[in-house]
Every structure is written in C-alpha cells, then in structure tokens.
C-alpha cells in the first residue's frame with residue numbers, strides 16, 4: 001500500500017502567545033510550571049506532548065519517537081503568556097494565593113511571574129455570583145466589551161512579537177445556560193451583544209473576539225462559550241480550530257477509565273455515587289447552585305454515553321448516578337474525590353468498588369492546558385477547522401459536530417488522538433490487528 005501523503009503543515013516558527021482567560025489556580029500553575037521546566041526546575045509530568053511517545057509502523061520496526069519530535073509543535077522556549085482576570089493580582093501573587101505550588105517552584109521564577117499582570121476582564125457577576133473583581137472593563141454594551149477584547153489581542157500580539165496566538169478559557173465556571181435564538185446566527189448574536197441580552201455570557205465574548213482575530217479557542221470549563229451554532233460556524237468559515245468543554249482531570253478521568261472496563265467485561269452497574277471536597281476559589285464558585293448545575297451536567301454525561309443503556313438494558317438500564325461537590329476551605333486546591341461504585345456480576349451478585357483519589361486539581365490541569373495550547377496551534381497550522389474531536393481526550397464533556405455523540409472512553413480518545421497525529425504526518429494508522437502474523441501462517 002502506498003504511504004498516505006500527510007498534511008501540509010506550516011512550520012512552528014517564532015513565538016506562540018498563549019492567552020489565558022482567568023489567572024487563577026490552573027493558569028498560574030501552568031505558567032509557573034512551564035517556566036520551571038524551561039529553567040530545569042522540574043519535569044512536565046502529565047503532558048503527553050512533552051513526555052509521550054508514539055508507535056509508528058509495524059511492531060517489528062521498533063519506531064517510537066517522542067510526540068514532540070514527531071509532529072512540528074511549538075517548543076516550550078517559544079511560549080509567551082497573557083491573561084485576563086477581574087482580580088488585579090499579578091501571576092506571582094495569584095499563584096501564592098492559589099496555594100498550589102511550593103516556594104521551591106515559585107521563588108526561582110518570581111520575577112517572571114511578577115511580569116504577568118492581568119488585563120482587565122470582561123466580567124459580569126450575574127454569571128459568576130461568588131466573585132467580585134475590580135480589574136474589570138466597562139462598556140455600554142457587550143459588543144463594546146468584545147471589541148475591547150479584540151483590541152487586547154492585537155496589543156498583546158504586537159507587544160510580545162508573537163507569530164501566532166491561541167486562547168484558552170481557564171476562568172471560573174459560569175451559571176448554567178442553554179443554547180437559544182441569540183446563538184443561532186451571526187446577525188442574532190451581534191444584535192444580542194448590542195442589546196446586552198442575558199443569553200450572551202462573558203465567555204462568549206472572549207470566544208467571539210478570538211475567532212474574529214483568527215485565533216483558535218479551547219474551553220476548559222463546562223460553560224457553553226464556543227459550543228453554540230453561531231461560533232461553530234464562524235470557526236469553520238475562518239478555518240479555526242475550536243474545542244471544549246471542561247478539562248478532564250481527576251474524578252471524571254477515573255470514571256472514563258473504570259466504566260469502559262466494566263463494559264468490556266460485561267459487568268453490570270447499579271449505582272455510582274461521586275462526592276468531592278475542595279477548598280479553592282473554583283470550589284467557592286461551584287458552591288453557587290447555578291455554577292454547580294453547569295458542572296454537574298458536564299460530569300453526569302459520561303456514564304450514559306460509555307455504557308449505552310439502550311443496548312445493554314439488563315446491565316446498565318437502571319443506574320443511580322449522583323455527583324456532589326462540597327466547598328471545604330481547609331483542603332485548598334488538594335481535592336479529595338470519593339467514588340462508591342455498586343457493580344454486579346455472574347447471576348447478578350453485587351460487588352462494591354471504592355475509589356479515594358487525593359488529587360491536586362491544578363497539578364492535573366496544568367499539563368492539559370499546555371497540551372491544548374500546543375495541539376490547537378498545530379491544528380491551526382495544519383488548517384484543521386471547527387471542532388477538534390481528536391482532542392476529546394482532554395475534555396470531560398467533549399464538543400462534537402451536530403448529530404454525533406461524544407466519545408468519553410479515555411483509551412478510545414487516546415487512539416483517536418494518536419491516529420490523528422499519524423494521519424497528519426502521513427504514517428499508517430495502527431489497528432492492533434497483527435495481520436503480519438496471520439499472513440505468515
């Protein structure tokens with residue numbers, strides 16, 4: 001078979017500007033982490049782009065380069081950063097307040113972090129009820145705010161000398177919204193911005209500004225944001241990659257590993273009770289029932305799609321699934337997530353599994369931000385436009401093209417991601433069929 005051609009990918013020359021919405025725990029842990037890695041102060045553990053390899057060709061060929069040597073990604077030394085936040089703290093102060101990294105990882109990069117000051121945010125308390133900020137833009141209409149965000153993007157590009165930009169939402173979870181008439185066409189969306197329609201959340205203004213300035217947009221929270229028809233179409237028209245929603249980090253990552261295992265073995269599931277305690281600012285925001293509702297929807301979807309109760313009614317037709325998040329300040333960013341899972345086996349005999357994950361939220365999220373920045377930039381240079389389903393690996397509630405269902409199984413997502421990289425570079429897909437042995441027989 002002839003080798004597939006691969007994709008024409010523009011080189012990763014010059015600097016890549018990462019524009020972060022929100023300069024809280026996740027963003028500061030990401031930025032400080034990259035600077036530590038660049039200075040030799042630590043390893044980028046958890047990052048597939050930095051640590052991962054990819055097998056190519058037949059197993060006998062023993063070809064498994066590092067992903068970052070296989071696809072043309074921006075290098076860590078090429079990254080420059082900017083962020084918006086309604087709190088005026090620079091990245092060093094914000095990182096100290098977030099309390100994720102120890103002084104050994106903050107003090108050596110303090111001067112660097114001091115230099116990153118948040119741009120005034122397009123912020124509205126109606127969408128994040130537990131926060132009040134002073135570093136906030138003013139404007140008569142939401143359209144004015146969107147235009148100010150566009151100006152911020154151009155200013156940062158010029159000042160930083162960045163060749164290319166990507167934008168990532170790592171800001172607080174907004175209140176629950178569903179797609180409505182204002183989200184269907186550009187005319188309706190722009191009119192709604194001008195009329196200060198409550199259907200337009202601040203996160204949509206950032207996404208709109210990014211796309212109008214021709215930069216990819218990834219959404220790390222469960223808000224609708226770029227998951228509305230008007231912005232999906234805008235991304236397609238402008239050949240821009242978009243994706244979301246909600247970084248897949250702790251408890252949901254475990255869920256999308258365990259649920260496929262039960263299904264693979266045809267073990268039944270009676271119930272799954274997940275509860276968390278966390279005490280960071282994210283926990284405080286999620287303590288508001290309207291923001292929690294947005295998160296809950298994102299966390300609840302996974303089992304339904306993985307287990308397909310319609311196809312396996314005896315095994316998965318009657319599952320009790322519950323997710324709770326409890327704000328508990330003493331724990332800070334060090335979340336504890338408990339899962340009680342009631343499964344059943346042969347002849348219906350019940351069994352239980354308990355998971356107690358003492359995780360660190362932002363330590364798990366930071367490498368995801370890095371990978372998304374690098375892969376969205378790659379996708380842009382490879383002219384992959386619209387929703388990047390191959391990056392579902394990183395999201396709790398993956399955005400999909402209309403009419404398709406999301407893929408949640410972490411290992412199917414990983415295969416899809418790696419096969420997309422192979423396809424981009426003109427390498428054969430890996431099917432795990434082992435055909436060479438059957439052909440020999």
Ligand SMILES: NC(=O)c1ccc[n+]([C@@H]2O[C@H](COP(=O)([O-])OP(=O)(O)OC[C@H]3O[C@@H](n4cnc5c(N)ncnc54)[C@H](O)[C@@H]3O)[C@@H](O)[C@H]2O)c1
Pocket residue numbers: 021022023024025026027084085086087098121122123124128131133169170171172173202203220221222246247248249250280281282285360361362364365
């Ligand atoms: N493991 C994880 O940490 C994880 C996993 C999945 C999703 N998330 C999501 O990522 C987001 C960031 O998490 P975090 O722990 O860094 O939270 P955080 O509260 O520490 O930081 C969020 C920051 O966003 C700012 N913000 C709020 N609205 C804004 C706006 N309109 N414009 C600009 N900035 C705004 C806040 O002031 C805050 O500083 C949250 O939505 C969270 O739910 C986190």
